[in-house]
Amino acid sequence: MASHDPLVIAGREFASRLIVGTGKFGSFEVMRDALEASRTEIVTVALRRVDLEATGGPDILEFIDPDRYLLLPNTSGAMDAEEAVRIANLARAAGMPAWVKLEVTPEPRYLLPDPVETLKAAEALVKGGFTVLPYINADPVLAKRLEEVGCATVMPLGSWIGSNKGIRTCEAVQIIVEQATVPVVVDAGLGAPSHAAEAMEMGVDAVLVNTAIAIAGDPVEMAGAFRLGVEAGRRAFLAGKPAERDVAEASSPLTGFLEGT
Amino acid sequence: MRVVANGKPREVGPGATVEDLIRFVGLDPQYVIVEHNGEALERKRYGEARLTEGDRLELVRAVAGG
Numbered sequence: 001m002a003s004h005d006p007l008v009i010a011g012r013e014f015a016s017r018l019i020v021g022t023g024k025f026g027s028f029e030v031m032r033d034a035l036e037a038s039r040t041e042i043v044t045v046a047l048r049r050v051d052l053e054a055t056g057g058p059d060i061l062e063f064i065d066p067d068r069y070l071l072l073p074n075t076s077g078a079m080d081a082e083e084a085v086r087i088a089n090l091a092r093a094a095g096m097p098a099w100v101k102l103e104v105t106p107e108p109r110y111l112l113p114d115p116v117e118t119l120k121a122a123e124a125l126v127k128g129g130f131t132v133l134p135y136i137n138a139d140p141v142l143a144k145r146l147e148e149v150g151c152a153t154v155m156p157l158g159s160w161i162g163s164n165k166g167i168r169t170c171e172a173v174q175i176i177v178e179q180a181t182v183p184v185v186v187d188a189g190l191g192a193p194s195h196a197a198e199a200m201e202m203g204v205d206a207v208l209v210n211t212a213i214a215i216a217g218d219p220v221e222m223a224g225a226f227r228l229g230v231e232a233g234r235r236a237f238l239a240g241k242p243a244e245r246d247v248a249e250a251s252s253p254l255t256g257f258l259e260g261t
Numbered sequence: 262m263r264v265v266a267n268g269k270p271r272e273v274g275p276g277a278t279v280e281d282l283i284r285f286v287g288l289d290p291q292y293v294i295v296e297h298n299g300e301a302l303e304r305k306r307y308g309e310a311r312l313t314e315g316d317r318l319e320l321v322r323a324v325a326g327g
Contacts (some may be wrong), residue, residue: 022325024325025325031325045323048321048324049319050286073323090301094303
């Protein structure tokens with residue numbers, strides 16, 4: 001195994017290449033155990049208005065150890081750049097890390113990221129001192145533009161959020177990987193550990209998984225399976241995945257066959 | 262004195278701070294994120310930020326999300 005192969009984002013090293021979202025778990029306890037089983041070091045949360053009529057119950061942050069995980073607030077719910085910047089500023093003022101998973105998804109059916117507003121928000125947030133990880137469509141030109149304005153990663157989607165369809169954007173992601181000088185994180189749509197392995201084999205630097213773990217029959221077991229998928233894919237990439245061929249190439253020697261009797 | 266918290270009017274005592282309001286509605290200040298009259302309020306200032314008549318507050322928290 002590669003002895004020291006950290007994921008480096010904005011100068012910070014992470015041993016795990018799996019980022020995990022906290023949505024849709026059946027309970028905070030299961031979420032906590034799944035995070036542990038995944039060995040992730042980066043965990044996303046959303047921010048929402050408190051329902052002041054129902055303030056009892058535990059807080060999700062009681063279940064996410066800040067010494068163990070980098071808390072990555074997302075800007076989900078933002079319809080435009082201004083709202084995304086507002087959410088990020090709130091999170092930072094409240095003492096969360098100045099890191100933000102930027103997502104601007106005004107359209108509810110496919111939750112596709114708005115490229116124009118995402119770029120605008122990214123520029124403003126970078127200027128404001130944030131480490132910005134933008135969720136984008138698998139658009140190599142946009143990825144380059146985001147990198148140029150100072151984003152710490154680019155996070156192209158594999159398929160629609162929560163769709164579990166896997167990496168349907170292979171060829172565009174491949175171009176993004178080829179051109180990027182910041183880490184590429186495939187975010188959204190990965191529905192099985194094999195999908196995560198496939199992305200990692202392509203040379204992406206990390207993946208972000210939420211739904212596929214959270215709604216699995218056994219989320220803790222699935223978190224461990226994703227850990228292995230990511231690790232397998234990464235090791236395969238580093239090992240040098242052989243090229244595909246259109247015809248057979250024998251694995252056994254084609255000489256020294258037995259003579260007919 | 263009346264302020265508006267998360268879109269609804271709420272009565273608070275004279276001299277109350279943002280932290281007083283957070284505790285009054287049953288929340289733990291360490292888990293609450295506050296926007297006070299449109300500005301993000303730093304957590305360390307919750308105890309000193311005094312409320313005045315008509316103030317608008319957004320109380321926000323981290324929730325599960327990808």
